[in-house]
Amino acid sequence: xxxxxxxxxxxxxxxxxxxxxxxxxxxxxxxxxxxxxxxxxxxxxxxxxxxxxxxxxxxxxxxxxxxxxxxxxxxxxxxxxxxxxxxxxxxxxxxxxxxxxxxxxxxxxxxxxxxxxxxxxxxxxxxxxxxxxxxxxxxxxxxxxxxxxxxxxxxxxxxxxxxxxxxxxxxxxxxxxxxxxxxxxxxxxxxxxxxxxxxxxxxxxxxxxxxxxxxxxxxxxxxxxxxxxxxxxxxxxxxxxxxxxxxxxxxxxxxxxxxxxxxxxxxxxxxxxxxxxxxxxxxxxxxxxxxxxxxxxxxxxxxxxxxxxxxxxxxxxxxxxxxxxxxxxxxxxx
Ligand code: GCU
Numbered sequence: 622x623x624x625x626x627x628x629x630x631x632x633x634x635x636x637x638x639x640x641x642x643x644x645x646x647x648x649x650x651x652x653x654x655x656x657x658x659x660x661x662x663x664x665x666x667x668x669x670x671x672x673x674x675x676x677x678x679x680x681x682x683x684x685x686x687x688x689x690x691x692x693x694x695x696x697x698x699x700x701x702x703x704x705x706x707x708x709x710x711x712x713x714x715x716x717x718x719x720x721x722x723x724x725x726x727x728x729x730x731x732x733x734x735x736x737x738x739x740x741x742x743x744x745x746x747x748x749x750x751x752x753x754x755x756x757x758x759x760x761x762x763x764x765x766x767x768x769x770x771x772x773x774x775x776x777x778x779x780x781x782x783x784x785x786x787x788x789x790x791x792x793x794x795x796x797x798x799x800x801x802x803x804x805x806x807x808x809x810x811x812x813x814x815x816x817x818x819x820x821x822x823x824x825x826x827x828x829x830x831x832x833x834x835x836x837x838x839x840x841x842x843x844x845x846x847x848x849x850x851x852x853x854x855x856x857x858x859x860x861x862x863x864x865x866x867x868x869x870x871x872x873x874x875x876x877x878x879x880x881x882x883x884x885x886x887x888x889x890x891x892x893x894x895x896x897x898x899x900x901x902x903x904x905x906x907x908x909x910x911x912x913x914x915x916x917x918x919x920x921x922x923x924x925x926x927x928x929x930x931x932x933x934x935x936x937x938x939x940x941x942x943x944x945x946x947x948x949x950x951x952x953x954x955x
Contacts, residue, residue, distance in 0.1 A: 651684045651878070653870065656700040657713035658692035658818055663842050664900045665713055665769050665862055666690050668893035672864070675885035684878060686711070696817040698798055701865065705762035710870040715771065717799040717860050723758050724940040728948055730801035731935050732808075732857040732928040733921075738773065740952055741859045747951035753944070759868045766886035768861035769893045772836030772901060777845065777852040779825050779832065782915075784853075786810065786923040795821050795833040797860075801931075805857065808928045818843070825849055834858075841904040846912035853917045855924055864889075 655673070659665050666688070673686040694700055694709060697718040703709040705722075719726035728734055735741040744750055745768055755765040776783060776794070783789060792811040796802035799815070806813035814830050821839075824830045826848045833845065834857065840846030864886055871879060908914040935941045 650682060651874070653684065653686045653710040654689065654694075655686050655711035655713075656689045656694040656703065656709045658695075658697055658700070659690065659713070660842050661690055663838055664893060664896040665771070667896050668769055668889045669713060669864075671892045672885050672889035675888055676881060679881040679885060680878060684874075684881065692817075692819050696819065698817070701763070704865055704867050707762070707867045707869055709867070711766075711864065711866045713769070713862050713864055715797055715860055716768070716863050717797040717802060717858075719758075719863060719865075720799050720801060722761060725754055725757065725944040726863075727799070727801045727941060728935070728944045729860045730797075730799045730805065730858055731931060731945075732805045733925050733932075734948065735859050736952075738859065743954075744948055744951045745861060747954060750947060750951050753947060758865075762868055763865045764868055764871060766864045766866055766883060767890045768863050769890060770897050771860055771862045772838070772897070773856040774834050774836060774858040774860060775853060776832060776834045776855045776857070777840070777849045777914075779828070779849050780851070781831060782851050782853075782917060783855075784917070784919050786927050792832050793830045795824060795830045802858075804931055805928060808931055809924065810927070821845060822848060837901050837905050837908065840908040840912065840914055846908040846914045850913060851915050851917060852908070853919055855919065856921060857924060857928075 655669060657665065657669065669688055673688060676684050676686055689709075694703060697714040698721065700709060700712040701714050701718065701722060704712045716726045716729040720730060735744065758764060778792065781788070781792065783792070786809055789806075789809040789811040794806045794811045794813055795816050796806055796813050797815065798817070803813040803815060811832070814824075816824060816830075821830075821833050822843065822845055825833060825845065833839070833849065834855070835845075837852070840849070840852065866882070871882065874882065905916070909916060936945045
């Protein structure tokens with residue numbers, strides 16, 4: 622009897638010790654929290670999973686990243702604020718929403734800032750541009766590590782066909798919380814409503830707005846194709862999703878770990894390109910064939926003309942003229 626009590630005691634001690642051992646092994650790993658607002662089948666989520674995998678593999682599991690998807694920790698704006706304070710270490714946020722934090726990012730919401738996708742890619746891979754953009758938010762608490770392609774943004778409506786800019790008159794359109802996007806819809810003659818992405822489905826369904834604008838993944842991944850039946854290829858913006866990191870969380874890492882984070886971010890951007898192209902094709906087919914969304918091509922010229930005053934303004938405004946100029950130069954760079 623006595624012996625079995627001792628044995629039981631020994632087993633309990635061993636379990637507790639093993640638990641402590643496990644805990645101390647675990648506590649050696651640096652745990653980073655990453656937040657974003659997109660669904661699990663979204664290419665951005667898949668690329669962030671790849672980023673996580675690469676970080677863990679390259680660091681021999683010395684760094685672990687836990688992803689909080691689907692807006693669990695808040696909207697783009699909220700998770701940017703959490704990244705500023707360090708409550709989360711990493712986040713994916715749209716460059717449109719970063720304009721509220723750093724005016725240089727407004728350049729991406731300037732409609733028709735890039736002639737086509739190739740020009741945009743060229744600019745995004747220009748080091749003068751990335752050096753300026755990625756590091757200059759350090760003093761407000763975060764840096765950018767890389768960008769993910771988030772396609773071209775197009776207009777989609779509940780039940781109105783749009784063929785010309787004059788059809789935009791009086792149309793209530795959701796935009797991201799971005800002053801430049803608000804100005805864009807005004808220039809088109811519509812009525813802009815800035816709101817978080819998570820609220821758009823219900824707002825279209827209930828008639829609070831008539832339209833929204835986004836890439837094709839909104840129709841299927843976020844089910845907007847259930848309530849919006851016309852998708853017009855306006856291609857008015859090409860706005861990247863940015864992967865940002867709290868500056869302290871990054872600076873306190875060893876040089877080797879910083880290098881690993883940067884490399885993994887870069888490699889996940891290449892991975893993203895492939896997943897993006899496949900997803901857009903697949904989701905466009907689903908939107909057409911299963912949700913009955915009509916895809917409409919149109920002449921962009923009147924839309925481009927309508928926003929020329931904005932280009933004038935951005936090329937001269939104190940806050941935006943440097944980045945505007947830098948982007949024009951990057952387009953010409955060999
Ligand atoms: C795109 C983008 C998201 C963004 C969303 C929006 O889907 O990838 O990062 O939140 O647009 O319109 O809010």
